Amino acid sequence: MKTSLIISIFISIFFLACSSNDNLIITSKNEKYGVFSSKENKFIIKPIFNQLSFIDGINANNTNEYLLYEYNNYFGIISLDKVIFKPVFKKVSKFYNKLAVVQENDKFGYIDENLNLVQKPIFKDARDFLFDVSFVQSFSNNKYACIDKNMNLITDFSYDEIYSFSNGFVRFKKDNKWGFLNRKCEEVVLAKYDFVYDFIDGVAKVIDGEKIYFLKQDNLK
Incomplete structure (x- = not known):
């Protein structure tokens, strides 16, 4: 099935060298999606995909167009002239920091x-x-x-829970206690509280037993 898909993709693409100024449009036909060139007035990638979208946030020096496609509930990546990744991924996120x-x-x-x-x-x-x-x-x-970003581990696998960045800090749970990491993954607040909340406007609420404190991010201990 996947072999025939890849053959179909290459047949559809025809190794065309189109650039972003070709007025490329993702459009559908018979509930399948392809890429239509308004300049050439034809499909340059035939409508055979369940989903199709241009990928943002990739190398700005690369003038080629890349697309995320979905086929049989799996995702792959193609350019206008070749297959980059076969449909093997359940998920491909947006690009952040490349x-x-x-x-x-x-x-x-x-x-x-x-x-x-x-x-x-x-x-x-x-x-x-x-x-x-x-x-x-x-x-x-x-x-x-x-x-x-070089795929090197900065810490060991010791954190029970990790939340998203808020005001440049991440709250974490380790050994049933809570603390904060900064953008360098340094433990700027050790895991010593029963619970902590995200920093909002430079202040975070923390709970230590029956006591409640407010930490200021410019005066962390």
């Missing part, structure tokens, strides 16, 4: 803005690179670690 999360079966990894698979899907979970660091989850102990 990286996107991909999911293959039940495992997560990353592709970069040049559409290279820079991290093979091996993690139970992987988060977007909103800054220069992100977080991945291990299958072995179900805990999270911090990772940099």
Whole structure:
């Protein structure tokens, strides 16, 4: 089935060298999507896909157009002249800081803005690179670690829970206590509170037993 799909894609593409100024439009025919060139007044990628969308946030120096397509509930990536990824992904996220999360079966990894698979899907979970660091989850102990854009682990897999960045800080849970990480994955507030809330306008509410405190992000201890 997938072999015939790839053949169909290449037949549809015909290795055309079109650029972004060709007025390319994603449109549908018989409930399938393709790419229509208003300049050439024809489909340059035939409407054979269930979903199709241009990919934003990739290498600005690359003038080619790249598209995310869905076929039989799986996603792949094509350009106007070749197949980049066959339809093997359950998920392809948006690009943040030149990286996107991909999911293959039940495992997560990353592709970069040049559409290279820079991290093979091996993690139970992987988060977007909103800054220069992100977080991945291990299958072995179900805990999270911090990772940099070169796919190097900055911390070990020791965090029970990791939340999203808020005001440049991430709240985490470790050994049933809560603390904060900064954008460098440094523990600027150790895991010592019973619960913490996100920083909002530079202030975070924290709970320590029956006591409630308010931390200021410019005076963390």
